[in-house]
Amino acid sequence: KQEVTQIPAALSVPEGENLVLNCSFTDSAIYNLQWFRQDPGKGLTSLLLIQSSQREQTSGRLNASLDKSSGRSTLYIAASQPGDSATYLCAVGTQGGSEKLVFGKGTKLTVNP
């Protein structure tokens, strides 16, 4: 059974800092990995999607990497801003049986002005 873990559970940084969020998964048989952002009480906004054959994806100040063999992904946020404060969720598209996204429990990020 696929399990996804995100570390740390919460992170507080000063504005302008570069930071890394971590995601690990137990089963490397995945279709893809997707990073989402969730603001309190709101829906999920897709940030980056990495296919299983890819190593990384970039969008603006965000860069996500994927190492399928070791079951790890990182989300790098450059020059953080207060508007980046949110919960970041990592989700893995699983193969075989019940096709679904398996989510980590998220990292709650606070960027202080």
Next chain:
Amino acid sequence: EAQVTQNPRYLITVTGKKLTVTCSQNMNHEYMSWYRQDPGLGLRQIYYSMNVEVTDKGDVPEGYKVSRKEKRNFPLILESPSPNQTSLYFCASSLSFTGEAGYTFGSGTRLTVV
């Protein structure tokens, strides 16, 4: 605009009163699914549908029903809601079950059962 639309956004109901949460997507996606999000438990899949008339259970299907009569719609039905179904619900869709184009989520439905 490409989107997944859920209704209602907020709902308070009483135990045992049947309700339906609607989900509609305008992207011609084949795959649709429902998740619930609870504090400390994260997002868990309730049901999914790989195409019209094809549905299957996710991790937490008890107390829920779904139907997929049309490609664009995937309603979630609670025949007899109970307080433990109080949660934040999300509908999601993808071009196919492999999710190669990623998943799009609705804005969520916050359900309270009293």
